[in-house]
Amino acid sequence: MVRKIRKAGVIGSGVMGGGIAALLASAGIKTLLLDIVPFDLNADEKNDPTVRNSIAKAGLSTMIMSQPPLLMDKRDAKRITVGNLEDDIDKLAECDWIIEVVLEHLKIKQELLQKLEKVRKETGIVSTNTSGIPLKKMSEGLSKAFRQHFLGTHFFNPVRYMRLLEIIPGEETRPEILQFMADFGERRLGKGIVWAKDTPNFVGNRIGAHGIVKAMQTMLEDGLTIPEADALFGPVMGRPRTAMFKTCDLVGLDIMAHVSKNTYDLIPDDEQRDSFVIPEFVNRMIEKGFLGKKAESGFYKTEKPGKKVIRKVINPETFEYAEYAKPAFPCLDRAKQAKLLPDKMKAVVYGGDKGAKFAWKVLGSSLIYSANRIPEISDTIVDIDNAMKWGYNFEAGPFETWDAIGVEASVEKMEKHGFEVPEKIRNMLAAGNTCFYKTENGKVFFYDFASESYKEPAISDNVISLNVLRKADKVARKCDSASLIDIGDGVFCCEFHTRMNAINKEIVTFISEVIDYVDANGIGLVIGNQAGGTPGAFSAGGDLFYMGALAQLGKFSEIDAFLKMAQQGIQKAKYSDFPIVAAPYGMTLGGGCEVCIGAADKIVAHAELYMGLVEIGVGLLPSGGGCLNLWKKFINAVPEPVTDYDLGKFFIPVFMNIATAKVSTSAAHARAMGFLGPNDRIVFNRDHLIGEAKKDVLKMADEGYAPPVKKKIKVFGESAQGMANAELFNMLQGKYVTEYDVFLAKRIAYVISGGDVRDNSEIDEEVILKLEREAFTDFWKQKKTHARVEHMLKTGKPLRN
Structure with a gap:
């Protein structure tokens, strides 16, 4: 029998149940969402x-309206039935x-499983999402057949965005079911699978709760403030910006306290059991209702008198909130000067100031605790590291941090400061x-404590690691901003590695060289990279610093020359003699979007795709072929026999995408917006992205790939101006846009429609490309564009002027 999941049932429509149902529906699974009467x-x-x-309906409604969205596309809700x-x-x-x-209560879960x-x-x-109740107790008295089909599947909240899925085998769960669920979770749901044992709070929350509570205890002992503790365990230690206390605010202090107390109660023999005892001031906060973000006050609180934003932190002694200064320690100053994460970490933990001593105590305790949990909660260091990276957004897990x-x-x-180093580490x-x-x-190997040797981790055959290939001398060509990596079978991958993978002049030059190299030495190309965390950035756009510097000096001919080179590189890729597949994920904006829709024959996108042509936000327009290729993406979807159609129906969505800087909230949304076509694919697991893109390259090559034939394109023509003006008038009256937005958008409409040509004309692609360059250069002559660019570079946010 070939096992499949065509329909799933989720019992419990609260935050977690609703999130799981949303993920299943987004993955194409019909889902029954049930709750109590x-x-x-x-x-x-x-x-x-x-x-x-009504309870399940309310849960579904909350799911649909949630921000950030739980569904990849609101239409996915149609796959969910309530009852x-x-x-x-x-x-x-x-x-x-x-x-x-359902509720974390043993008797309630037992009664439900009996039904x-x-x-x-x-x-x-049948699986449980419990995090604290042993599976063995839950399934007592049930038949052997049931227990063979029963396991733990512990998702992390928010389910769509948190990658971790802990799979916990029951004592009698069939191996084939465990393997099937792991494959389904990884491939269909896009999760990172961690194998956990049926121990309190499994892997992620066991290690995570220990680290957070230990930090709280040590903070009080060493006399640090909450912001100081967070500064020391934020990005400088490879942790998210929410660090310790802000993470608790996001999760909820009540939930954090429940996890900690539950763990404490169930681990009487744990050598660091006392590290799970919540400080009394936190219990007092919970009593007062200071539960974190959901209560609008926790460890931190934000006040907004008028347009001002004031951030405050609680005083653990008085429970009063007050503004706080930016934390300052010598170790933090040294860390910020370091470029690489290991050097930042060393600057903190090997420092001699008060902050460094605190960080060392907390980290040292956490590293030792993690080592002592093998094989109690997991058999390998890999699962513990992955649990913390995928469930807590650590850049490096405990053992990677130790390295x-x-x-x-x-x-x-550690030995000098009285830590009890585990014997397995000394050995x-x-x-x-x-x-x-x-x-x-x-190949990557990890140290296995059981065999006291190095082993290769089990990884899906579909996972291609560019980092590993780089270390294996598979780099065929490189420059400071990009690399061409041999990913096997005649396929190469062009990878960007600038800040946010922004496309600069060096990348533009490199792409042209890559096309020549692959044409001579390979059968196809993938454009993709694997840098960044969640969601990461395939490419956040073009290099505004470079353009701005040229514009400030009045070198507009050089801007035009650069744009022409970029356009020619993308056109060269589009009409090359081998297949090209783009593999975007996360932020795919501006120039990054242009590369995907312009250079590639096909897009294999990660489900979390935030794609858009957003140049108007900085007072510009897409000029690397973005206007041309988005228009082509729309009209080329029309079957060739259909010759009589209204171009206006195509013009308005293309125009609105560009003129309002629309960005997709997922790959499914990008498809609905027209950035992805019917032949483009969506992959839920980002680790599989390069591998899946390679598969498509090989398939196209095997089928006898022939490049597209260059031909004239139909454009809307002069009528587009009137249609665009009507749309813009309504938007201006509703104050959705500014007068400068209108100025820019009218020129964008002119470019997309082909300029001063009659309706339904056929023109050469170069006409629109030339119009793009001319408009782009003219926009740089506007003071308001310079103001938008400067504001974006300074704040990371668009200016509406």
Whole structure:
């Protein structure tokens, strides 16, 4: 039997249940969302299906309206059917997978599983999203067949955006079911799979809660402030900007306290059990309702008197909020001067000031605690590292961090300061193994405590690591801003590695060289990279510094020459004799978007794709072929036999995409906007992106790829101006745009429509490309454009002037 998940059931429509249902629906799975019938219904309400389903309906409504969006596309909600556990529980017999996300209460979960045992079909899989109740207790008294199909699938909130999925085998779960669920979670849902054991709070929350509570305790002991602790455990240590306390505000202090207390209660023999005891001031905060972001006050609080924004932090002694200064320690100053993360970490933990001593105590304790949890909570260091990266957005997990600061040097310091270094670590070093990870012959190996040797981690065959290939000397060509990497079978990958992967003059020159090299030495090209965290940036656009400098000097002919070179490079790629596939993810803006829609035959996009031509936000317009190629993307979707159609119906969405700087909220949304076409693909797992793009290159090459034939294109012509003016008038009256936006947008409409040509004319592509360059250069002559660019470079936000 080939196992498939065609329909899933989610029981519990709260924040987590709704998030799981949204993810399933976005992945194309029909989903039944059930919740309880409301209590205390009157006689009429008891017979009213709308009222009986009201809790699940409210959950669905919250899901649809949530910001940031939980659904990839609001239309995905049509795959979700709501109901209640009294009237609709029999419908779960149709489900291939049932996941319970009800209250964290053993008796409630046991009673629910007993009901599910009666309705589950023979092949149906049942999983729990519990984080604190042992699976063994939950499934007591149930049949062997049920227990063989029962496991833990622990998602992290928000489900769409947090990559971690912990899979917890039950004592009798069938191996093939575990493997199927791991593959489904990785491939269809895009999750990073961590194998956890049936221990309290599994892997991510066990290590994460320990680190946060230990930091709280040590902060009080060492006399640091909350902002100081966060500054020391933010980006300089490879942690998110929310660090420790802001993360708690996001999660909720009540939830953090529950996880910590639950762990403490269930680990009587843990050597660092006391590290899970929440400081009393935090308990007082919870009593007062200072629960974090959901209560608008937690460790931090934001006040907005008028247009001013005031950020305050709580005083743990007085519970009063006050503004705070930027934390300052010598170790932070040294860290900020360092370019690489390992050097930043070393600057902090090997410093001698008060902040450095605090960071060392917290980190040292966390590293030792992580090592001692193997094999209790997980068998490998890889799963613990991945849990913290995917569940807590760490840039480096505990053991990767240990490598970064130096295992030998740190252990020496630990022993000097009275830390109890685990015997397994001392044995590892005594055997001459001085790191947890190493690369040999292009392959990554991790240190395995059980065998006391290095092993290769199990990775999907579909995962291609550009970093590993780089270390294996697979770089065919490179410059400071980009590399061409041999990814095997005659396929190469062009990777950008500037800040935010912005496209500069060097990349533009490099792309042209890449086309010549691949034409001579390969069969196809992928344009993609793997830099950055979540969501990351395929490319955040063009190099505004370079353009701005030329414009300030009045070198407009040089701007035109640069644009012409960029356009020619993209056109050269589009009409090359080999297939090209773009693999965008995350921010794919401006020039990054132009590369995808202009240079590539096909796009294989990650589900989290924020794509758009946003140049109007800085007072410019797409000029690397963006206007031309988005227009072509729309009209080329029309079947060739259809010759009589209204170009105006195509013009307005293309114009509005560019003139209002629309950005997709997902790849599905990008498809709805027209940036992705019917032949483009969406991949949920970003690790698979380059591999999937390579597959398409090989398929096109195998099928006898022939480049597209260059031909004239139909344009709307002069009538476009009137149609655009009508749209802009309405938007200006509604104050959706400024007068300068209108000035820019009218010129954009002129470019897209082909300029001063009759309606429905056919023109050469070069006509629109020339119009793009002329408008771009003219816009740089405007003071308001310079103001927009300067504001964006200074603040990272658009200016509406």
